[in-house]
Amino acid sequence: MKKHLIYTVTGMLLISLFAGLASGQDVVMEMPPTREAFDTEEFTKLEISPRYGYLQLQPGTSKELTVTIKNKEEETITVSPHVVVYPYREYLFDEEWISISPESKEISAGGSQKFKITTTVPEDASIGGYSVSIAFTDETVPTITQQPFPDYIHSFHLSIDVWTPPRVQIQKPYISDQLEAGKEYDYNIKLKNIGEEAIAINPVISQDNQFFGGPFGLMEPAFTDESITITAPKEIPAGGSVEINIHVNVPADAKGNYHSAIDLGIDDQSIREWEGMVQLDFSIWKQPTEPFIKKFSTSEDGPVTIEVSSNLFGGFPYFASSVTNNERKASFAVTLTGPDNEEVQLKKARTIMKGSVSLGGMSMYGPPWESEGEGIYDEMGIQVIEKYTANTQSGEFELGILPQNTQNFEYTITTGE
Amino acid sequence: MRWNSNFAGLLIIFAVLTSGCLIASSTKPHWVHDVEWQGDVPGNVQEIETALWTQIVPHKMEYETVNITSHREGDIYRIQVVGISNASQYADKYDFIVSVDTLTRTGYLLEAIPHYERNSAIATAMQNQEVKESGVSGNPTVRRILPETSKKYYAEKTLLSVTWTGVSALVDPQEWRVVTVWRGDE
Numbered sequence: 001m002k003k004h005l006i007y008t009v010t011g012m013l014l015i016s017l018f019a020g021l022a023s024g025q026d027v028v029m030e031m032p033p034t035r036e037a038f039d040t041e042e043f044t045k046l047e048i049s050p051r052y053g054y055l056q057l058q059p060g061t062s063k064e065l066t067v068t069i070k071n072k073e074e075e076t077i078t079v080s081p082h083v084v085v086y087p088y089r090e091y092l093f094d095e096e097w098i099s100i101s102p103e104s105k106e107i108s109a110g111g112s113q114k115f116k117i118t119t120t121v122p123e124d125a126s127i128g129g130y131s132v133s134i135a136f137t138d139e140t141v142p143t144i145t146q147q148p149f150p151d152y153i154h155s156f157h158l159s160i161d162v163w164t165p166p167r168v169q170i171q172k173p174y175i176s177d178q179l180e181a182g183k184e185y186d187y188n189i190k191l192k193n194i195g196e197e198a199i200a201i202n203p204v205i206s207q208d209n210q211f212f213g214g215p216f217g218l219m220e221p222a223f224t225d226e227s228i229t230i231t232a233p234k235e236i237p238a239g240g241s242v243e244i245n246i247h248v249n250v251p252a253d254a255k256g257n258y259h260s261a262i263d264l265g266i267d268d269q270s271i272r273e274w275e276g277m278v279q280l281d282f283s284i285w286k287q288p289t290e291p292f293i294k295k296f297s298t299s300e301d302g303p304v305t306i307e308v309s310s311n312l313f314g315g316f317p318y319f320a321s322s323v324t325n326n327e328r329k330a331s332f333a334v335t336l337t338g339p340d341n342e343e344v345q346l347k348k349a350r351t352i353m354k355g356s357v358s359l360g361g362m363s364m365y366g367p368p369w370e371s372e373g374e375g376i377y378d379e380m381g382i383q384v385i386e387k388y389t390a391n392t393q394s395g396e397f398e399l400g401i402l403p404q405n406t407q408n409f410e411y412t413i414t415t416g417e
Numbered sequence: 418m419r420w421n422s423n424f425a426g427l428l429i430i431f432a433v434l435t436s437g438c439l440i441a442s443s444t445k446p447h448w449v450h451d452v453e454w455q456g457d458v459p460g461n462v463q464e465i466e467t468a469l470w471t472q473i474v475p476h477k478m479e480y481e482t483v484n485i486t487s488h489r490e491g492d493i494y495r496i497q498v499v500g501i502s503n504a505s506q507y508a509d510k511y512d513f514i515v516s517v518d519t520l521t522r523t524g525y526l527l528e529a530i531p532h533y534e535r536n537s538a539i540a541t542a543m544q545n546q547e548v549k550e551s552g553v554s555g556n557p558t559v560r561r562i563l564p565e566t567s568k569k570y571y572a573e574k575t576l577l578s579v580t581w582t583g584v585s586a587l588v589d590p591q592e593w594r595v596v597t598v599w600r601g602d603e
Contacts, residue, residue, distance in 0.1 A: 052564045174532045279532030367585035367599035373526035
């Protein structure tokens with residue numbers, strides 16, 4: 001019975017297959033657009049200037065922009081601008097917020113037309129970044145598959161930052177430091193309320209803003225959030241200031257980096273997500289207490305020159321910057337012990353500060369999208385070189401170097417003139 | 418006594434007029450707190466500043482100070498603008514040329530990025546397979562790429578370039594994903 005059923009179904013399948021082939025009906029397959037279809041020659045030649053605009057608007061205010069369309073065709077073109085809203089963006093733009101004048105215009109061959117774009121943000125608009133396009137024609141970029149949101153060729157892209165002046169001022173929204181394992185640190189964040197009402201705060205370590213990246217790739221954080229204690233009042237009085245205390249108890253076995261943020265929990269609409277955060281960037285550093293020792297010998301009496309240099313690209317702390325001058329300068333405690341185990345007097349002959357400055361731009365060292373930085377000075381790193389001299393007798397010596405604020409260093413020992 | 422009161426009156430009038438002029442000449446947008454000029458300061462400072470505020474913009478922060486250094490070369494002025502914010506340890510740098518009454522931006526190097534975004538950009542870049550495989554190490558630079566540059570490589574929007582020696586990832590901060598990777602050895 002079962003066998004009979006299998007034979008019947010197989011037979012029906014074969015008959016239907018052959019019937020399909022025998023019918024000779026053409027199977028129409030939609031082919032993707034050819035290379036020619038992408039040829040710009042097929043598009044209406046319109047110059048749009050500018051192509052991109054940026055507005056910062058407070059709710060209840062408006063601003064005007066002008067976009068000029070130049071007809072590069074040899075015939076008259078009708079331009080009818082319309083607003084294109086992308087509904088998948090975080091903040092939804094309402095096309096009613098934009099008015100365009102004129103609504104439509106015929107532009108003669110070689111002629112140009114200015115369009116006045118007025119953006120009005122209503123009082124109840126959410127604070128945030130909006131993005132919208134204004135398409136001047138219906139022509140779209142051909143695509144292989146149908147796109148839910150077409151890419152208009154003749155478009156002007158407008159970014160709108162809707163903001164209100166924040167009522168809470170954060171003195172410095174980041175804390176970055178180099179910490180020693182086993183030690184405790186205290187930091188203060190000062191908040192000022194310039195409004196006329198008290199504002200509630202609830203600072204906590206942000207759970208959704210952590211990553212464990214460091215200078216050498218992804219890694220575990222140096223310590224857990226439990227090592228950080230936050231002490232803060234519940235609110236900032238109107239016109240007053242408060243301080244939030246951050247206490248960090250670095251575990252004795254901590255190694256690596258810790259990155260996270262404190263979400264201040266400011267109850268104020270004018271503070272955007274990233275504005276209400278204080279970033280924490282800590283690099284754990286174990287300051288050696290014993291010097292590095294190098295033994296060497298000289299066969300003749302005479303001068304000995306010691307040169308010690310820090311790493312050019314390894315400034316401290318890890319996130320330090322020459323702009324804010326919070327970089328800790330590298331230094332060295334250098335000692336020399338002579339043949340009779342007596343300390344040899346070293347004379348610091350000179351200290352050199354050596355920098356590396358890039359002129360940016362397109363090169364084999366940088367990506368093409370950073371080419372706009374060409375010709376702009378960019379200090380890549382600073383190196384400290386210290387040179388010591390001593391007059392010695394021949395024999396066995398012991399050089400001691402205790403580094404401070406540098407992760408690696410180099411030394412040179414020169415004997416003789 | 419009479420001379421003193423006349424002098425005081427004149428002083429008040431002068432102060433009121435001067436403050437009026439200063440307010441009238443202030444063209445600063447809300448996101449610039451202080452402007453300092455250095456070097457060969459051109460005569461039409463106010464016009465240049467007005468044009469400047471349409472060509473520079475901080476990224477999710479305000480500039481505490483904008484330092485403008487001007488250098489005259491014949492009929493043109495070369496202007497470097499450095500925007501410094503309390504919200505970042507790094508600065509934004511822009512280069513301009515002023516010729517007759519036109520201000521043209523000739524370059525930029527923008528590193529004043531909120532810590533939150535800077536770290537997220539590094540994290541996003543490091544999770545990219547190609548970046549991972551290239552074995553990057555050390556502290557990368559994170560730079561803001563303006564829409565007019567970005568459109569050549571992805572789309573007309575602000576992107577963040579995370580660069581180590583020989584490897585760079587272009588990150589879309591709206592979607593937190595790497596849109597393209599550059600490798601110096603290819």
